[in-house]
Amino acid sequence: MRGEQWISDSLNELRSADLQRTLVAYPQAGGRIRIDGWDYLNFSSNDYLDLSRNPELISRSSDELHSLGTSATASRLMAGSLDVHGELESRLSEWKGYECALLFGSGYLANIGLITSLVGREDSLFVDKLAHASIIDGARLSRASVHRFRHNDASHLKQSLERAAGRGRQLIVTESVFSMDGDIAPLKDLTTVAADHGALIMIDEAHASGVFGPNGAGLIKELCLADTVNLSMATLGKALAGYGGLVACSKAMRDLIVNRARPFIFTTALPPAAIGSAMAALDVLLRTPSLGRDLLENAAFFRSALHQAGLDTGPSQSQIVPIMLHDNRLALDLAAALREQGIIANAIREPAVPSGTARLRLSVTLAHTKEDLATTADVIAGTVGKLRS
Numbered sequence: 001m002r003g004e005q006w007i008s009d010s011l012n013e014l015r016s017a018d019l020q021r022t023l024v025a026y027p028q029a030g031g032r033i034r035i036d037g038w039d040y041l042n043f044s045s046n047d048y049l050d051l052s053r054n055p056e057l058i059s060r061s062s063d064e065l066h067s068l069g070t071s072a073t074a075s076r077l078m079a080g081s082l083d084v085h086g087e088l089e090s091r092l093s094e095w096k097g098y099e100c101a102l103l104f105g106s107g108y109l110a111n112i113g114l115i116t117s118l119v120g121r122e123d124s125l126f127v128d129k130l131a132h133a134s135i136i137d138g139a140r141l142s143r144a145s146v147h148r149f150r151h152n153d154a155s156h157l158k159q160s161l162e163r164a165a166g167r168g169r170q171l172i173v174t175e176s177v178f179s180m181d182g183d184i185a186p187l188k189d190l191t192t193v194a195a196d197h198g199a200l201i202m203i204d205e206a207h208a209s210g211v212f213g214p215n216g217a218g219l220i221k222e223l224c225l226a227d228t229v230n231l232s233m234a235t236l237g238k239a240l241a242g243y244g245g246l247v248a249c250s251k252a253m254r255d256l257i258v259n260r261a262r263p264f265i266f267t268t269a270l271p272p273a274a275i276g277s278a279m280a281a282l283d284v285l286l287r288t289p290s291l292g293r294d295l296l297e298n299a300a301f302f303r304s305a306l307h308q309a310g311l312d313t314g315p316s317q318s319q320i321v322p323i324m325l326h327d328n329r330l331a332l333d334l335a336a337a338l339r340e341q342g343i344i345a346n347a348i349r350e351p352a353v354p355s356g357t358a359r360l361r362l363s364v365t366l367a368h369t370k371e372d373l374a375t376t377a378d379v380i381a382g383t384v385g386k387l388r389s
């Protein structure tokens with residue numbers, strides 16, 4: 001098409017660096033799926049607790065759909081705030097151990113909305129070097145001066161805060177479980193540094209929620225840090241097997257966000273079906289506190305099988321298990337070869353991870369048995385061996 005030559009040039013550039021992404025459609029989602037009559041183990045799904053086809057979630061979601069309709073039909077500040085939004089927020093705040101909670105359209109929107117509500121041009125943001133793209137995008141949009149501290153390094157954060165002292169409000173943002181490495185932030189140290197410097201701190205618990213902490217409430221609750229972490233952000237789209245984002249915080253903070261967060265204000269409220277599945281997911285978590293523990297035990301088993309097979313799982317301490325390959329081509333070839341053998345796992349390359357750290361990223365879910373995990377470790381090791389030889 002006229003005027004679009006630059007687009008093919010850009011795509012060619014991406015292709016020649018093995019960095020082009022393409023959409024692949026799957027007939028189903030979840031940790032174990034069927035494609036063209038074949039069973040696949042899917043390690044690219046965030047359905048950590050295997051709840052996406054749980055009859056209770058489906059039935060509750062369908063109840064809300066039938067009773068309230070397909071859409072909230074308006075933004076929250078117009079006529080889109082339904083009773084069920086408030087009910088879910090109140091249950092989420094209790095679960096997370098905070099005074100209040102607020103729903104967003106997604107975790108991505110939550111991160112952008114929260115950061116841009118709290119800091120602006122005059123302020124300073126302190127963001128972990130490996131923070132998720134949604135945090136980085138929020139940081140950029142806020143126009144605050146951004147200081148990236150070394151990954152999980154509380155003393156480097158302290159130095160950065162000291163260097164920027166006196167320049168407006170200070171907000172620290174990091175994740176509790178990192179999305180690409182599966183490692184865990186030193187939350188106690190980070191919150192101590194925040195408190196010592198009078199800085200606000202926000203923790204993204206997208207991957208910890210549903211998995212870590214009592215009834216899957218996350219690491220903030222596990223470590224009793226709700227009094228010191230100002231904003232506890234999470235998603236409904238991973239372990240809770242639904243869609244939406246959330247923040248748990250104080251009432252004053254919630255009131256401010258409702259007034260300031262553009263990705264909250266200028267968008268349609270979550271539909272009733274999404275609220276229903278989140279309610280049922282919470283019921284399951286509260287009734288079955290062992291789910292997260294079981295998942296983490298299986299993930300530890302998987303890591304040890306991979307180590308025995310000579311593979312490097314980086315710093316993973318969670319259900320997210322990377323296999324470090326450091327080569328874009330090898331990561332892509334491995335993902336393709338595994339797919340032929342019934343295993344789905346994504347090759348992760350820059351910009352999702354730093355250049356030179358290409359990897360295969362596997363998410364263990366409760367749909368995977370220990371036997372599946374042992375077999376997968378063997379298949380991966382054999383395939384890496386063949387590709388490297």
Ligand SMILES: Cc1ncc(COP(=O)(O)O)c(C=O)c1O
Pocket residue numbers: 106107108109111132134175179204206207235236237244245
């Ligand atoms: C750490 C982290 N934060 C936020 C998000 C965004 O959440 P959502 O998928 O609900 O937009 C993700 C999802 O990939 C994530 O990994």
